Amino acid sequence: xxxxxxxxxxxxxxxxxxxxxxxxxxxxxxxxxxxxxxxxxxxxxxxxxxxxxxxxxxxxxxxxxxxxxxxxxxxxxxxxxxxxxxxxxxxxxxxxxxxxxxxxxxxxxxxxxxxxxxxxxxxxxxxxxxxxxxxxxxxxxxxxxxxxxxxxxxxxxxxxxxxxxxxxxxxxxxxxxxxxxxxxxxxxxxxxxxxxxxxxxxxxxxxxxxxxxxxxxxxxxxxxxxxxxxxxxxxxxxxxxxxxxxxxxxxxxxxxxxxxxxxxxxxxxxxxxxxxxxxxxxxxxxxxxxxxxxxxxxxxxxxxxxxxxxxxxxxxxxxxxx
Numbered sequence: 001x002x003x004x005x006x007x008x009x010x011x012x013x014x015x016x017x018x019x020x021x022x023x024x025x026x027x028x029x030x031x032x033x034x035x036x037x038x039x040x041x042x043x044x045x046x047x048x049x050x051x052x053x054x055x056x057x058x059x060x061x062x063x064x065x066x067x068x069x070x071x072x073x074x075x076x077x078x079x080x081x082x083x084x085x086x087x088x089x090x091x092x093x094x095x096x097x098x099x100x101x102x103x104x105x106x107x108x109x110x111x112x113x114x115x116x117x118x119x120x121x122x123x124x125x126x127x128x129x130x131x132x133x134x135x136x137x138x139x140x141x142x143x144x145x146x147x148x149x150x151x152x153x154x155x156x157x158x159x160x161x162x163x164x165x166x167x168x169x170x171x172x173x174x175x176x177x178x179x180x181x182x183x184x185x186x187x188x189x190x191x192x193x194x195x196x197x198x199x200x201x202x203x204x205x206x207x208x209x210x211x212x213x214x215x216x217x218x219x220x221x222x223x224x225x226x227x228x229x230x231x232x233x234x235x236x237x238x239x240x241x242x243x244x245x246x247x248x249x250x251x252x253x254x255x256x257x258x259x260x261x262x263x264x265x266x267x268x269x270x271x272x273x274x275x276x277x278x279x280x281x282x283x284x285x286x287x288x289x290x291x292x293x294x295x296x297x298x299x300x301x302x303x304x305x306x307x308x309x310x311x312x313x314x315x316x317x318x319x320x321x322x
Contacts (some may be wrong), residue, residue, distance in 0.1 A: 004303040008115050008122045012169040013199055020173055021149075024140050027292070027299035036298065038071025039305045043099040047073045047125075048114075050081060050105045051230055054264060055293055056125050056133070058100055063298035067305070072098065081110055091117035097263070100305065106231065121304050128162055128231065134265050135166040136296035137237045139174065141289045142221055145261055148173035150203075155219035155256065157181045157246050157271060159239075160188030163225050163265055168192055172200030180208045181215035183242045212246065216255035223263045224248045224273050240272065248274040253283065261285050 004019060012020070030036060045064055049057060059132050064071040079279065081087050087271060091114045094101055100121040105111050108129035115122040124132050154176055156164055165188055171178035180188060187208050196206060209215045216222065227243040228236045246252070248262060264286045268274055278284060 001163070003306065004300075005306045006077065006121060007304055009132055009300065009304070010111060010115055010122070010124050011130050012166045012173070013195065014132075015173065017173045020136075020139070020170065022144060023136055023296065023299050023303060026302060027136075027140050027295040030298050030302070031292075031295045036067050036302055038068030039302050039307055040064060040067040040099075042068075043305065044070040044072055044097070045100045045102055045301075046094045046098045047071050048079060048081075048101065048103040048105065049073060050076045050079075050103075051126065053104055053125075055210055055290055056104055059290075059293040060125060060133075060297050063294050063301060064102075066298055067301055069099075069301075069305075071102075081105065082135070087113040088117040091122075095119050123300070123304070126162065130165050130166045130169075130230075131162045131265070133293065133297050133300065134163060134224070135170050136300060137289060137292040138167070138223070138263060138265070139170055140292045140296050141263065141285060142176075143287075143290075145285065146220060151177060152221065153177045153179070153219050153257070154221040154223060155179040155181060155215045157215070157222060157224045157248055157252070158243065159186045159225065159227060159229070160208075161225065161229055163302055164188050165192050167223070168196045168206055169199060170207055172204045174197035175200070175203040177205045178218065179215035180206070181212050181246060182208070182210065184268070186242070191205075212252060213255055219256040219260055221261055221263060222248060222253065222256055223265075226267070226269050227267055227273050228269075243273065247272070248278050249274070250277055253278055263289050266290055 026312045061071045081090060086111045094116055100126050101118060102123045103111055103114055104125040105127050108127035111124055111127050124130060139149060142152055146152050156167055160182060168188055227239045262278055264274055267280055270276055
């Protein structure tokens with residue numbers, strides 16, 4: 001696969017199919033106990049959190065430490081992007097101290113500005129437009145469950161939000177049969193669907209629908225997310241009403257293939273988008289999925305900061321089944 005050394009990861013679409021699969025292959029090997037080679041030894045990474053974080057902060061910080069690096073968390077009260085100083089100035093200053101930046105920001109435009117001004121690699125740990133590290137972990141989980149990604153039947157139930165957008169790009173690259181079920185007015189952006197079709201060269205099937213039975217028919221994976229994301233609190237009551245018929249409960253689960261697995265990127269609003277009986281039930285893999293955030297991110301950072309024979313992580317030896 002092509003090297004990711006020194007590269008940014010702003011969008012899943014920044015990766016080729018071989019690169020995406022290569023990240024998953026290395027994550028598999030790291031999870032199985034392969035030594036990382038500590039490619040981040042002697043390096044420090046700034047971790048900017050403009051939004052609250054649990055899984056992202058802990059999984060990313062542990063991954064950085066496992067790679068031999070020093071994570072430096074920076075929170076909104078300390079950094080105040082665009083308030084105390086410009087995004088570009090923050091990026092240029094951090095460049096003088098650290099070897100790379102991991103950023104969980106409100107605005108995707110701020111992340112792009114951060115990356116444009118930085119000399120070191122910048123990794124998107126979530127913005128309002130995309131959540132690529134989450135989807136790397138999700139693809140790792142699906143492949144563990146099904147033994148494949150190409151042709152996997154995944155039904156995303158919910159808002160066409162940042163998580164959905166990253167899923168669309170991953171599906172296009174990997175040939176996933178992705179169905180997106182949501183109410184009218186909450187579809188993923190048209191330009192994202194168009195870009196994904198071009199990105200995948202027609203390999204994937206991506207089907208938005210308003211009808212649960214159509215999206216869930218024969219689905220092997222049911223995926224959901226919160227109905228109201230951070231920053232949308234004023235819309236909460238309207239969204240609860242609009243999405244109520246799409247709650248992932250036992251009745252909705254029965255529309256999918258027998259034994260279909262249930263995924264959720266967390267945190268879950270129990271009793272809203274998903275019920276306790278499903279989230280805690282035998283078909284749920286949400287906590288395996290959460291664990292895989294660490295392995296996928298460790299692999300991604302190992303490849304971005306790879307130093308080859310100088311002691312960094314070796315690139316994946318080959319590309320396994322997609």
